[in-house]
Amino acid sequence: MKYIDEYRNLNSAGQIAESIAKITRKPHTIMEICGGQTHAIMKYGIEELLPTEITLLHGPGCPVCVTPAEVIDKAIEITTHYSTILCSFGDMIRVPGTENDLSSARADGGDVRVVYSPLDALKIARENPDKEVVFFAIGFETTAPVNAMSVVQAKDLGTSNFSLLVSQFLIPPAIESILGSGRSQVSGFLAPGHVCSVTGCVPYEVIARSHHVPIVVTGFEPVDILQGIYHCVKQLEEGRVEVENQYARSVRYSGNQPAQKLMAEVFQPAARKWRGIGEISLGSLTLREEYAAFNAEKRFGPVRYSETDSELCVAGQVLQGLLKPADCPAFGQQCTPDHPLGAPMVSSEGACAAYYKYQSNSRTSIHKAKS
Amino acid sequence: MCLAIPGKILSIEESNELFRSGKVSFSGIVKEVHLSCVPDASVGDYVIVHAGFAISRLDEEEARVILDYLEAE
Ligand code: SF4
Numbered sequence: 455m456k457y458i459d460e461y462r463n464l465n466s467a468g469q470i471a472e473s474i475a476k477i478t479r480k481p482h483t484i485m486e487i488c489g490g491q492t493h494a495i496m497k498y499g500i501e502e503l504l505p506t507e508i509t510l511l512h513g514p515g516c517p518v519c520v521t522p523a524e525v526i527d528k529a530i531e532i533t534t535h536y537s538t539i540l541c542s543f544g545d546m547i548r549v550p551g552t553e554n555d556l557s558s559a560r561a562d563g564g565d566v567r568v569v570y571s572p573l574d575a576l577k578i579a580r581e582n583p584d585k586e587v588v589f590f591a592i593g594f595e596t597t598a599p600v601n602a603m604s605v606v607q608a609k610d611l612g613t614s615n616f617s618l619l620v621s622q623f624l625i626p627p628a629i630e631s632i633l634g635s636g637r638s639q640v641s642g643f644l645a646p647g648h649v650c651s652v653t654g655c656v657p658y659e660v661i662a663r664s665h666h667v668p669i670v671v672t673g674f675e676p677v678d679i680l681q682g683i684y685h686c687v688k689q690l691e692e693g694r695v696e697v698e699n700q701y702a703r704s705v706r707y708s709g710n711q712p713a714q715k716l717m718a719e720v721f722q723p724a725a726r727k728w729r730g731i732g733e734i735s736l737g738s739l740t741l742r743e744e745y746a747a748f749n750a751e752k753r754f755g756p757v758r759y760s761e762t763d764s765e766l767c768v769a770g771q772v773l774q775g776l777l778k779p780a781d782c783p784a785f786g787q788q789c790t791p792d793h794p795l796g797a798p799m800v801s802s803e804g805a806c807a808a809y810y811k812y813q814s815n816s817r818t819s820i821h822k823a824k825s
Numbered sequence: 826m827c828l829a830i831p832g833k834i835l836s837i838e839e840s841n842e843l844f845r846s847g848k849v850s851f852s853g854i855v856k857e858v859h860l861s862c863v864p865d866a867s868v869g870d871y872v873i874v875h876a877g878f879a880i881s882r883l884d885e886e887e888a889r890v891i892l893d894y895l896e897a898e
Contacts, residue, residue, distance in 0.1 A: 455852040457831040457871060457888060490828055543876075571877030573859060596829065599862055600878035603843075610843055648829045651873060651881040674828075703888040704873045704881045713862040713880060802828075 457703070461675030464498075470680040471503035474687055481507045482690050483639045484683060485632075485775050487625060488646035489516035489803025490674050496812035498676040500683075508687065511639070511775035512808075514628050515646050517592045518545045518801035519773060520728040521621040526551030528750075528757045529590050529619055533564030536754060539582060541575035542590040544568040549797045572604035572618075579608070579616035588750045591618040596648040598622055598739060599713040602720035605741070605748040619750040622721060622739035623728065625649050626657045631734045632774050633665045640775060642686040644672040644679070647701035652717070654709025658697045666695050673701040720745050727759050729797060730770025767796035772805055779809040786810060829875035831883050832858070834868050849874060 460466075486492060492512045495501060501510050514520055530551055533540040540556070547556045547568065560566040569575050572589045579587035591601040601618060608616045625646060632638050645658055650671045658669045668689035672682030682700045689696060699705055719742070726738035741749045751757060766784050771777040779785050779798065789795040791810055798804030830851060837847035842861055849858040849872065858872070863879045866872050871883035 455831075456833075457883060571859075573877055596875050596880060599880065600859070600876045603859065603861070603878065607843060648873070648875060648880065651829070702890070703884050706881070710862055710881055712864060716862065 458675065461673065461677040463677060467498070467500075467503065467676045467680055470677065470684055474508070474680065474684050475505045477684075477691055478505045478507050478687055479691055481509070482641050482687055483509045483511060484642045484644065484686050485511040485513045485640040486644040486672070486679070486682075487513035487515040487629065488644075488649070488674075489513075489519070489801065489805065489808075490648075491515075491644060491646065491672065491679055492805050493803060493808045494674055494676060494679055496808040499812075500676060500679055503680070504683065508683070510683075512772070512778070512805040513632070513643075513775060514728070514731065514773040515594065515625065515649075516773070516798065516801050516803040516805070517594055517597070517621070517623060518543075518549055519769060519797040519804050520623055520731065521546070521549070521592050521797070522727045522729045522757075522759060523551045524727075524759050525619065525621050525757050526555065527553075528754070529556060529588075530554055530559040530564070532588055532619065532750065532754050533559050533566055534562060536586065538586040538588055539565045539567060539578060540588050540590065541567050541569045541572075541578060543570075543592065545801050545803070546590055546592060548794065548800045550794060550800075572601050573607070576604045576608055576613065576616055579613050580611070583615060585615060586753070587616050588754075589616070589618050590621070592621040594623055594625055594646070594649050595652045595717070596646075598717045598721060599652060599710075602716045605720055605745050606716065608748060609745070614747070617748045617750040617753055618741065620721075620739065620741060624723065624737055624739065625653075626661060627734050627737035628728070628731075629661055630665075631731070631737065633661070633667065635774070637776060638774075640667070642668040642690055643670070644682045644686065645669050645697075647671055647673040647678070647705060650699075650701070650709065651704045652710050652713045655697045655699055655705065655707050656709070662695055662697050668695050669697045671697065671699045671701050671705050673704070728773075730767070730773055732770075769796040769798050769806070772798055779806040782806070829873045829880060831871045832856070832874050833871050834858075834860075834866060837868060849879075
């Protein structure tokens with residue numbers, strides 16, 4: 455496929471890996487934010503190509519993983535207690551809520567449908583005017599514009615049987631939270647290229663400056679990721695701190711302005727819980743008052759957040775780069791893709807699922823990685 | 826989730842801005858894609874598509890820079 459195959463060329467990847475080895479003098483810990491990048495790193499064995507001085511940590515960029523169990527419980531309640539059609543991205547279906555997941559709700563008779571886009575869910579609402587149709591609107595800034603577009607269109611079309619169960623998160627506050635925790639070992643970041651295609655590089659300038667960390671906006675193919683690492687290592691070795699854009703074929707410096715406008719029209723920042731991590735100040739999005747009519751929580755009652763998460767699953771620490779998946783005692787034991795205890799073992803972007811699938815390609819433990 | 830892939834615009838339905846959409850080919854698999862947030866994209870251009878929605882127009886110059894750089898090494 456044009457614009458994909460070139461960036462999967464393993465010769466080019468090897469070439470960049472050599473360049474990285476040439477410039478690396480000191481140890482560096484680099485975090486890729488996005489779970490899609492984590493999967494590519496594991497799939498192509500990218501860590502194995504790097505000099506041992508470089509440790510990669512995996513970040514919180516998996517919306518399925520950070521959606522609180524209580525929001526999944528709400529989705530299950532909506533589909534089992536009310537006569538509704540609940541539409542969701544496929545990734546969410548097997549993620550455990552407090553007790554159940556959406557696939558068991560479906561087995562119990564709930565009408566749960568997998569869609570590719572919220573605009574498809576809106577179409578289902580228009581075809582079923584006598585039913586309430588709820589879209590489980592999870593995502594980061596990449597997905598916020600299309601989720602926003604679905605309610606803007608619903609409003610324009612007068613489709614009143616459509617609503618969103620919103621579980622939207624923002625990346626820059628999550629990076630701030632990781633850096634501000636006092637426990638972070640991260641010396642540089644690869645920022646997620648598709649999030650930045652929407653937001654641009656600007657929100658990352660402040661973080662780079664105030665925390666003195668290099669940030670390289672990076673794509674998703676092996677050549678992209680290795681180039682992102684190269685730029686990040688180069689800055690670290692030279693003592694520079696900048697926001698660089700490796701993924702300029704998609705990311706403009708100030709981002710996609712129509713998409714930003716759309717997001718801002720429909721959503722506003724709020725403090726909400728991230729699964730396993732806790733509340734992050736202004737780290738989530740909720741619907742603005744003007745679109746409250748399309749808020750599923752207004753129709754079916756609000757999500758009730760609790761304080762505690764399951765104790766066995768250490769996903770919160772994995773998502774903040776404090777542990778690697780194989781450091782979790784349950785990894786591959788009580789927790790497998792067939793019997794997941796936490797979301798990162800289910801999601802196609804979850805770090806635990808990536809380690810499980812591509813185990814042999816990894817420096818599996820954070821302890822081993824450092825020794 | 827943030828998976829987004831490049832596809833080539835084959836045709837554009839010029840309706841009102843809110844519903845601007847078109848047919849986009851992903852190596853021969855053709856899908857309907859919403860195009861309102863890439864107003865500068867026209868037929869023949871590549872766009873990056875996420876959940877049926879184009880989030881950016883792919884800049885062919887920038888795409889080439891990286892690959893040329895590798896060849897020159
Ligand atoms: S391996 Fe399973 S239990 Fe452990 S952190 Fe990952 S999802 Fe949670």
